[in-house]
Amino acid sequence: MNLHEYQGKSILESFGVAIQRGVVVDNAEEAVAKAKELSANTGTEWFVVKAQIHAGGRGKGIVTETQSNGVVLAKGIDHVEEKVKGILGGHLVTAQTNEQGKKVNKVLIAEDVYYPGESEPSEFYMSVLLDRESEQNIIMYSTEGGMDIETVAEETPHLIFKEAVDPRVGLQGFQARRIAFNLGLSGQAFKQMTKFVYALYSAYEGCDASMFEINPVLKTSDDKIIAVDSKVTLDDNALFRHKDYAAMRDVTEEDPTEVEAGEAGLNYVNLDGNVGCMVNGAGLAMATMDIIKLSGGNPANFLDVGGTADAERVEKAFRIILKDPNVKAILVNIFGGIVRCDRVAQGIVDAYKNMGEIPVPIIVRLQGTNAEEAKKLIDESGLNVHSAVLLQEAADLVSKVLK
Amino acid sequence: MSVLVNKDSKIIVQGFTGGEGTFHAGQMIEYGSNVVGGVTPGKGGQTHLDRPVFNTVEDAVKETGADVTIIFVPPAFAADAIMEAANAGIKVIITITEGIPVADMIRAKDYISAFDCRLIGPNCPGVITADEAKVGIMPGFIFKKGNIGIVSKSGTLTYEAADQVVKAGLGITTAIGIGGDPIIGTTTKEAVELLMADPDTHGIIMIGEIGGNLEAKAAAWIKENGTKPVVGFIAGETAPKGRTMGHAGAIVGGEDDTAEAKKRIMRECGIHVVDSPAEIGTKMAEVMGVNA
Structure with a gap:
């Protein structure tokens, strides 16, 4: 589950990670009062107004309605309302969104942390994630903060460092020191960085994250180390023990059809092809998408109906697939094992009749227990449904109906 | 055995x-x-x-x-x-x-x-040795006894492969569902090693999917140590980058864990890779010299 910057920061702060402080608003009217409160607490005179959406590249992104960037500086309290109005409620288009952009429902008004002082501020990159190969969490960091890390990896890979954490003993002091040294820090900034790294890693474990990306981590001109941005992804499978974090889910950031499918217990991912599919099992579902492509179509979705495929579930799946106007055909591919194919076939026939006329051809491939009976049931139903037993037959039928 | x-x-x-x-x-x-x-x-x-x-x-x-x-x-x-x-x-x-x-x-x-x-495992269908022991949730009747071993990250795709193998005139020794999570106990390579060492297994089917590098590691091992023909398939050629496809581990993170990259590596290591999941069984029969 992805979080907004402000939500991620609140989790980090609760584990003792120093952050750029801010206030969240969802209407321009309260922006000035909230900004004043922030000033009173932090002493900041300038403010950074940041759009809260689940996509990167906000700083360079453009709000369609106002042409404002997604992250802007307000040089004084008098400019806050105007800057907030330029972003809030608009659609922000960034390198990571589609061309419609994402609607901005909340903005974060944050303190200005790039104030002048004894030394120059400097930016670093830091992330925590699972390294699947070593099966350990790693802290990945770089002196090249504030930039796209994929660009850094391509152009200057020697400036990216990794520190693996042994699950048995956790992050050790020498590791935190090595990170701070490798980032070229000394004195007070060095001490602050070791504290930062410790707190960050304990937050990662404590909230069952699957990814933290802090870009940039800032050394301020007075040698504080703070998280200026936060990209936090939590492990969906661990949300059962973090009810407070689970409540942070913002469904407006997700594809509405995917949300609806999820509520019905269907694992659905919307894609941009022309052949919908409904399959039992994730691996077979991916393989079915692949065979649609090989048959001259493009998959319109991934959909795993799971172990049960009764009439109610099949109907729900059909309705979800058909919400996509690009769907020209639907391929149902069920390998019945414990679930008998004739039961599934009956479910398909019932769902079809219940829905009235389905506007696109349906290809049903049922294999496994009672596959022949299932084929017969479908063939004799009189519906606009093509049946197959072998996967190759199903693929050929897809080619045929697309012509 | x-x-x-x-x-x-x-x-x-x-x-x-x-x-x-x-x-x-x-x-x-x-x-x-x-x-x-x-x-x-x-x-x-x-x-x-x-x-x-x-x-x-x-x-x-x-x-x-x-x-x-x-x-x-x-x-x-x-x-x-x-x-x-x-x-x-x-x-x-x-x-x-x-x-x-x-x-x-x-x-x-x-x-x-x-x-x-x-x-x-976890997140796997289990293990079945045909006619001896089913320790899993797979439909047992599909797995007719024979000489082909299967290693797979996916449940129903394993059944699909076993069914195709049987229809192609072959049968199964042991099918190992290793699971679709990011962290699993037995890797593709380890499962392949077990089947390579089993005298009753004469050919191996290796089914993977997008995400991680388990198939690439198994392929490298097979290139050096393989003594039996291996047929491979990777699901998710059409999956978009950065989206989890059902299995928690099935997510393309970079250049090396796409279906295309994995299949290329497997081919370079001498594995008989099929692009279509409908051709797993016929390809196995072909390399085993069996006419279906």
């Missing part, structure tokens, strides 16, 4: 009396698997499916001599169940449970590394 489980395996079921455990233990017994008992904490002393229930895996091992376990425990408690099994001396720990937190699996896998045991 066979791999991991056979007719002499003494199998217990963790989460024996729950809905999933009851149903699938019943199916396993019907198949002929030697299920000697089960574990449900607090229900020790009872009898379930005509077999004894124990409070702990330790008790079950002591009383029955069990050496294989299958775990149906809910995700919140599954890592604990895996560690309990290892601690009690179980040799083969097959974990069906889907949805175990990654942090729990990091700890559990690290813990069991100190014991002489093998973990299969």
Whole structure:
């Protein structure tokens, strides 16, 4: 589950990670009062107004309605309302969104942390994630903060460092020191960085994250180390023990059809092809998408109906697939094992009749227990449904109906 | 010979009396698997499916001599169940449970590394040795006995492959579902190694999917050590980058874990890779010199 910057920061702060402080608003009217409160607490005179959406590249992104960037500086309290109005409620288009952009429902008004002082501020990159190969969490960091890390990896890979954490003993002091040294820090900034790294890693474990990306981590001109941005992804499978974090889910950031499918217990991912599919099992579902492509179509979705495929579930799946106007055909591919194919076939026939006329051809491939009976049931139903037993037959039928 | 489980395996079921455990233990017994008992904490002393229930895996091992376990425990408690099994001396720990937190699996896998045991899964269909033992949730009748071993990250795609193999005139020795999570006990390479060493297995089918580098590692091992033909398929050629496709581990992160990249590496290592999942069985028959 992805979080907004402000939500991620609140989790980090609760584990003792120093952050750029801010206030969240969802209407321009309260922006000035909230900004004043922030000033009173932090002493900041300038403010950074940041759009809260689940996509990167906000700083360079453009709000369609106002042409404002997604992250802007307000040089004084008098400019806050105007800057907030330029972003809030608009659609922000960034390198990571589609061309419609994402609607901005909340903005974060944050303190200005790039104030002048004894030394120059400097930016670093830091992330925590699972390294699947070593099966350990790693802290990945770089002196090249504030930039796209994929660009850094391509152009200057020697400036990216990794520190693996042994699950048995956790992050050790020498590791935190090595990170701070490798980032070229000394004195007070060095001490602050070791504290930062410790707190960050304990937050990662404590909230069952699957990814933290802090870009940039800032050394301020007075040698504080703070998280200026936060990209936090939590492990969906661990949300059962973090009810407070689970409540942070913002469904407006997700594809509405995917949300609806999820509520019905269907694992659905919307894609941009022309052949919908409904399959039992994730691996077979991916393989079915692949065979649609090989048959001259493009998959319109991934959909795993799971172990049960009764009439109610099949109907729900059909309705979800058909919400996509690009769907020209639907391929149902069920390998019945414990679930008998004739039961599934009956479910398909019932769902079809219940829905009235389905506007696109349906290809049903049922294999496994009672596959022949299932084929017969479908063939004799009189519906606009093509049946197959072998996967190759199903693929050929897809080619045929697309012509 | 066979791999991991056979007719002499003494199998217990963790989460024996729950809905999933009851149903699938019943199916396993019907198949002929030697299920000697089960574990449900607090229900020790009872009898379930005509077999004894124990409070702990330790008790079950002591009383029955069990050496294989299958775990149906809910995700919140599954890592604990895996560690309990290892601690009690179980040799083969097959974990069906889907949805175990990654942090729990990091700890559990690290813990069991100190014991002489093998973990299969989690988030897998289990292991079946045709006509001997089904320790999993797969439909047993598809797996006609023969000389082909299967290693797969996916459940229904394993059934699909087994069915195609049988229709092509071949049969199965052992099918190993290794699971679709980011952290799993037995890797593709380790499962392939087991099948390479099994004299009854004459050919191997390796089914992978997007995400991670398990298939690439297995391919490199096969190139150096392979003695039997291997047919491969990778699901997810059409999956978009950065989206999880059902299995928690099925997500393209970079350039190296796409289906295309994996298939290229596998081909370079001498594996007979098919692009269409409908051609797994016919390709295997072709390389084995069998006419379907």
